[in-house]
Amino acid sequence: MHVFQPIPVDMLEINPFESFGKDWALVSSGSKKRANTMTVSWGGIGVLWGKNVAFIFVRDSRYTKEFLDQGEFFSISFMSQEYREALNYCGSHSGRDGDKVPEAGLTWNYKLSIPFIDEGSFVVLCHKLSAVKLTEDSFLSPEIAKWYKDGDLHTMYIGEIIELMAR
Numbered sequence: 476m477h478v479f480q481p482i483p484v485d486m487l488e489i490n491p492f493e494s495f496g497k498d499w500a501l502v503s504s505g506s507k508k509r510a511n512t513m514t515v516s517w518g519g520i521g522v523l524w525g526k527n528v529a530f531i532f533v534r535d536s537r538y539t540k541e542f543l544d545q546g547e548f549f550s551i552s553f554m555s556q557e558y559r560e561a562l563n564y565c566g567s568h569s570g571r572d573g574d575k576v577p578e579a580g581l582t583w584n585y586k587l588s589i590p591f592i593d594e595g596s597f598v599v600l601c602h603k604l605s606a607v608k609l610t611e612d613s614f615l616s617p618e619i620a621k622w623y624k625d626g627d628l629h630t631m632y633i634g635e636i637i638e639l640m641a642r
């Protein structure tokens with residue numbers, strides 16, 4: 476297991492366009508007994524309800540969504556480029572069909588019993604504040620519909636950042 480150091484939120488230097496959009500991350504949820512992870516490239520970090528928050532977007536079909544809905548917490552593990560293949564694996568295989576963390580060459584770690592990926596270079600631990608389903612009646616631009624031809628809608632999960640850790 477790697478050693479992770481907590482870092483103050485105001486020390487965080489990430490560019491969300493790079494970290495989510497280009498580098499990708501692994502969103503994990505569950506418990507020490509049972510957890511799942513999946514690759515995400517949509518999400519962000521900001522301020523809401525007077526709190527530092529992270530938000531992610533998870534489609535109905537994802538097995539990870541079951542863990543997010545049942546649990547109180549989730550983590551976002553940001554990975555360096557050497558784990559690109561593992562990110563591709565976790566973004567194209569479902570935890571319904573196998574134990575994809577070891578299959579991708581990754582390892583579970585836990586902080587405050589929240590599962591995260593030990594190979595992450597930095598990790599955001601979140602306490603779930605809100606889950607908002609993005610329904611078609613909320614889309615103001617017709618362009619958005621192209622993402623939902625199969626009706627597999629996203630839920631936005633907003634979590635208060637309770638800890639940031641760097642390896």
Ligand SMILES: Cc1cc2nc3c(=O)[nH]c(=O)nc-3n(C[C@H](O)[C@H](O)[C@H](O)COP(=O)(O)O)c2cc1C
Pocket residue numbers: 499511512513514515516517518532533534536537538539540562563565566567568569570571
């Ligand atoms: C680069 C990349 C980014 C992805 N981003 C998202 C995302 O933001 N939201 C989402 O619902 N699925 C996203 N996916 C798809 C899921 O990671 C994928 O469907 C995964 O197999 C779900 O696993 P699960 O069924 O074990 O939860 C992404 C996949 C890749 C490869």
